[in-house]
Amino acid sequence: MHGSPTTRAERRQARRRQAQRSIAISATSTVVVLGAVALAIVLSPGWQTVRQTFFSWHYFKNVLPSLPGAFWLDARMFLIVEAVVLATGLAIALVRTIRAPVLFPLRLVAAVFVDVMRGVPLLILLYLIGFGVPALGFSFLPTDETVLGGAALAMCYSAYVSEVFRAGIESVHPSQPAAALALGLTRTQALRHVVVPQAVRRVVPPLLNDFISLTKDVALVSILGPQEIARVAQINGDLNFTYTPFVAAAMIYLVLTLPLIRIVDGQQRRALRRQNAAVML
Amino acid sequence: MSVPPVLALTAVTKFYGERQVLGGIDLLVREGEAVALIGASGSGKSTLLRCIDLLEEIDDGDIYLDGVAITDPGTDPVPIRRRLGLVFQAYNLFPHKSVLENVVLGAIRAQGVPRAQALESAHELLARFGLGGRERDYPDRLSGGQQQRVAIVRALITRPRALLLDEVTSALDPELVGEVLGIIRELKGDGMTMLIATHEMGFAREFADEVCFLDDGRIVERGAPEQIFSEPEHPSTRRFLARLLAGARA
Numbered sequence: 001m002h003g004s005p006t007t008r009a010e011r012r013q014a015r016r017r018q019a020q021r022s023i024a025i026s027a028t029s030t031v032v033v034l035g036a037v038a039l040a041i042v043l044s045p046g047w048q049t050v051r052q053t054f055f056s057w058h059y060f061k062n063v064l065p066s067l068p069g070a071f072w073l074d075a076r077m078f079l080i081v082e083a084v085v086l087a088t089g090l091a092i093a094l095v096r097t098i099r100a101p102v103l104f105p106l107r108l109v110a111a112v113f114v115d116v117m118r119g120v121p122l123l124i125l126l127y128l129i130g131f132g133v134p135a136l137g138f139s140f141l142p143t144d145e146t147v148l149g150g151a152a153l154a155m156c157y158s159a160y161v162s163e164v165f166r167a168g169i170e171s172v173h174p175s176q177p178a179a180a181l182a183l184g185l186t187r188t189q190a191l192r193h194v195v196v197p198q199a200v201r202r203v204v205p206p207l208l209n210d211f212i213s214l215t216k217d218v219a220l221v222s223i224l225g226p227q228e229i230a231r232v233a234q235i236n237g238d239l240n241f242t243y244t245p246f247v248a249a250a251m252i253y254l255v256l257t258l259p260l261i262r263i264v265d266g267q268q269r270r271a272l273r274r275q276n277a278a279v280m281l
Numbered sequence: 282m283s284v285p286p287v288l289a290l291t292a293v294t295k296f297y298g299e300r301q302v303l304g305g306i307d308l309l310v311r312e313g314e315a316v317a318l319i320g321a322s323g324s325g326k327s328t329l330l331r332c333i334d335l336l337e338e339i340d341d342g343d344i345y346l347d348g349v350a351i352t353d354p355g356t357d358p359v360p361i362r363r364r365l366g367l368v369f370q371a372y373n374l375f376p377h378k379s380v381l382e383n384v385v386l387g388a389i390r391a392q393g394v395p396r397a398q399a400l401e402s403a404h405e406l407l408a409r410f411g412l413g414g415r416e417r418d419y420p421d422r423l424s425g426g427q428q429q430r431v432a433i434v435r436a437l438i439t440r441p442r443a444l445l446l447d448e449v450t451s452a453l454d455p456e457l458v459g460e461v462l463g464i465i466r467e468l469k470g471d472g473m474t475m476l477i478a479t480h481e482m483g484f485a486r487e488f489a490d491e492v493c494f495l496d497d498g499r500i501v502e503r504g505a506p507e508q509i510f511s512e513p514e515h516p517s518t519r520r521f522l523a524r525l526l527a528g529a530r531a
Contacts, residue, residue, distance in 0.1 A: 175371060178336055
């Protein structure tokens with residue numbers, strides 16, 4: 001042992017110096033990198049054109065008032081489709097989990113549905129449903145493009161969400177249903193009271209992720225004609241030979257999606273903490 | 282003819298694939314008796330208990346509950362399980378339910394007891410086993426010993442004909458073993474019929490009416506505790522007990 005012992009105050013001071021140094025380094029490197037990127041864009045050969053077509057203040061002001069109303073259609077579609085997707089996704093996951101022989105045909109249909117929906121590009125699915133269903137000519141089927149577009153979205157997302165639910169159900173340790181059966185519960189009761197509640201809690205973060213995707217994919221329904229925000233921006237841009245309305249629409253989207261993304265990240269961090277705290281289970 | 286034993290096993294045999302894990306087990310557990318199953322890990326103790334509770338199917342032999350065969354092919358396992366209680370080594374409490382909800386789930390859903398009545402008996406049992414005031418807590422807030430006591434109460438509330446205990450103290454810290462063994466002692470005093478797989482030899486010796494030593498899926502020796510622990514006849518029983526004794530000294 002050499003020299004005098006380090007005091008608590010000295011240690012704290014050293015830690016603070018180190019923290020200040022880290023902050024200084026990260027601030028400097030951020031400014032340098034972002035500055036270089038901005039400079040590269042501004043000095044690019046096409047910058048003048050890009051600025052006029054994408055960032056025109058005039059067209060921005062011109063299109064902005066018409067966007068929130070159009071966005072309201074996206075928001076409504078998102079809310080309705082999300083509710084349908086949650087219910088259908090869980091139903092498909094349950095059908096595929098329950099091993100009762102009576103359900104075999106249903107299980108087969110569910111498996112094929114999920115595979116096909118996950119294998120077909122959403123854009124093509126939208127065309128098939130949006131133009132194919134009205135062509136059938138049945139009077140009991142809807143012909144409204146918004147409804148058909150929403151149906152296509154719901155089909156695609158139900159398939160993905162059912163896989164998320166199924167992964168959650170399978171992640172519950174077999175000792176849990178065993179304990180429920182030992183109490184004298186039936187398989188269905190064990191699923192309902194023990195397995196599914198735990199599965200749903202576990203998959204909340206990945207589910208929220210899928211719903212962020214859905215908020216944006218709602219805009220794809222525009223290809224069928226409904227006057228939602230992407231459609232309105234496109235029409236306005238075509239009339240004025242400008243892409244600025246798309247930038248404005250993107251900004252309105254970000255106002256909704258950025259808080260959502262923050263919430264999801266927070267949820268995921270909390271879920272991870274909970275899982276680490278409950279290693280015993 | 283007197284009353285049939287609560288549990289009777291004849292030539293119970295079980296395979297995992299090609300490997301025989303239970304090789305013809307004969308066993309009787311009479312009303313109010315406590316039978317201890319001892320033996321090394323992998324000797325078949327847990328499998329035997331799981332087979333009796335019909336969580337696993339046996340491949341040959343018969344199991345009788347109160348004189349009625351419960352292992353005939355096609356028997357609905359659910360009403361049988363409702364008459365037996367099984368407590369697991371790792372507690373297996375439901376982490377998303379409070380202590381109280383863990384305890385009443387079986388009573389309400391499996392036995393059809395009205396909720397108010399189930400809650401009342403849950404409070405009573407929890408208080409009796411030193412868990413009063415913990416009703417609203419979630420399992421992860423409890424010590425291992427407390428969790429295992431909740432698991433025992435959860436099995437007891439359905440008033441089982443027999444309690445099957447699967448190494449219920451093996452996952453516990455040594456200082457918590459006593460509180461769980463205390464409960465089992467109390468239940469024995471109440472006249473509960475029990476079949477207990479255990480590593481606690483001192484405990485088995487103290488309270489078991491019969492001790493069965495399992496080796497490789499067979500009961501190679503059985504008898505009163507004094508006899509098994511003091512004068513084991515079978516060489517593998519002697520080896521097992523000697524190993525345990527050496528382990529306890531180490």
